[in-house]
Amino acid sequence: xxxxxxxxxxxxxxxxxxxxxxxxxxxxxxxxxxxxxxxxxxxxxxxxxxxxxxxxxxxxxxxxxxxxxxxxxxxxxxxxxxxxxxxxxxxxxxxxxxxxxxxxxxxxxxxxxxxxxxxxxxxxxxxxxxxxxxxxxxxxxxxxxxxxxxxxxxxxxxxxxxxxxxxxxxxxxxxxxxxxxxxxxxxxxxxxxxxxxxxxxxxxxxxxxxxxxxxxxxxxxxxxxxxxxxxxxxxxxxxxxxxxxxxxxxxxxxxxxxxxxxxxxxxxxxxxxxxxxxxxxxxxxxxxxxxxxxxxxxxxxxxxxxxxxxxxxxxxxxxxxxxxxxxxxxxxxxxxxxxxxxxxxxxxxxxxxxxxxxxxxxxxxxxxxxxx
Numbered sequence: 001x002x003x004x005x006x007x008x009x010x011x012x013x014x015x016x017x018x019x020x021x022x023x024x025x026x027x028x029x030x031x032x033x034x035x036x037x038x039x040x041x042x043x044x045x046x047x048x049x050x051x052x053x054x055x056x057x058x059x060x061x062x063x064x065x066x067x068x069x070x071x072x073x074x075x076x077x078x079x080x081x082x083x084x085x086x087x088x089x090x091x092x093x094x095x096x097x098x099x100x101x102x103x104x105x106x107x108x109x110x111x112x113x114x115x116x117x118x119x120x121x122x123x124x125x126x127x128x129x130x131x132x133x134x135x136x137x138x139x140x141x142x143x144x145x146x147x148x149x150x151x152x153x154x155x156x157x158x159x160x161x162x163x164x165x166x167x168x169x170x171x172x173x174x175x176x177x178x179x180x181x182x183x184x185x186x187x188x189x190x191x192x193x194x195x196x197x198x199x200x201x202x203x204x205x206x207x208x209x210x211x212x213x214x215x216x217x218x219x220x221x222x223x224x225x226x227x228x229x230x231x232x233x234x235x236x237x238x239x240x241x242x243x244x245x246x247x248x249x250x251x252x253x254x255x256x257x258x259x260x261x262x263x264x265x266x267x268x269x270x271x272x273x274x275x276x277x278x279x280x281x282x283x284x285x286x287x288x289x290x291x292x293x294x295x296x297x298x299x300x301x302x303x304x305x306x307x308x309x310x311x312x313x314x315x316x317x318x319x320x321x322x323x324x325x326x327x328x329x330x331x332x333x334x335x336x337x338x339x340x341x342x343x344x345x346x347x348x349x350x351x352x353x354x355x356x357x358x359x360x361x362x363x364x365x366x367x368x369x370x371x372x
């Protein structure tokens with residue numbers, strides 16, 4: 001089987017290996033266990049391989065390089081239109097060759113893939129929509145257009161679209177799905193140290209405005225003012241790092257907040273084990289990987305009410321849904337820190353829920369999508 005992937009994820013090449021963002025590539029490697037040949041259309045950069053990059057594991061990969069582009073601002077739209085003929089042709093050529101077409105959405109490449117796949121109604125197709133599928137959420141027009149095309153059974157045929165959460169009034173194309181990081185063999189009992197002595201928080205992900213890491217710092221600062229012994233470990237890089245560094249300095253949080261940058265999966269895994277809470281004040285999410293991972297290791301999740309997060313937290317029974325009112329949120333977190341029973345119950349329920357979603361189950365479901 002020839003498996004064609006259309007994705008906006010930036011790739012790098014070292015020797016004969018292609019690298020990309022670790023969580024994405026690790027997931028794709030599960031799909032690739034069941035295909036004979038891989039055809040990839042994506043941007044190919046010349047960047048240094050970092051700790052969060054992972055290589056595809058397949059012996060037969062054909063890579064079609066396309067330029068990066070976006071539709072933000074008139075200048076970028078102009079340049080994007082100049083690049084369109086080449087990008088469209090490469091997507092069409094790969095889809096023509098592929099036995100199974102796989103789109104990664106939302107993204108600029110995903111948008112073009114949604115349009116070109118209309119020309120191949122007879123081919124087997126899947127799409128992974130990694131963003132927020134909530135029909136009521138505010139999103140860029142390009143995202144809305146992708147969702148409209150994927151959900152439309154006249155334009156999009158023979159397609160299974162994997163989305164996070166269960167939503168009303170969806171077409172037969174739409175399949176509620178999940179993602180996973182850890183295997184069944186990794187399950188273990190986690191004993192959390194006394195959080196009254198020291199309460200440890202963890203934030204993992206891109207340090208960008210959309211993930212709102214600054215709000216996590218504000219929470220820690222307020223808890224410190226209340227004389228709690230608080231630690232926040234932050235894993236990730238992004239444009240907000242300088243702002244975070246300045247906030248840490250200005251509020252004398254150097255002994256409370258630590259920026260670790262990008263680290264590999266094993267380092268972050270150990271950090272989850274040593275943490276009491278995983279925090280994500282994000283403005284928008286698909287399947288919030290950091291929350292699911294933290295819950296797997298007994299961290300009580302603290303997150304916003306976006307996408308499928310209310311479902312993941314059982315509407316507050318497995319953690320805390322942020323109101324984004326700093327005073328109120330800090331008060332609710334304080335109650336959990338001061339109540340061992342409440343913390344242990346939320347931690348236990350988090351583990352029980354998250355450990356249902358392992359890579360073993362994920363692979364069994366992916367196999368059905370590819371082979372059946």
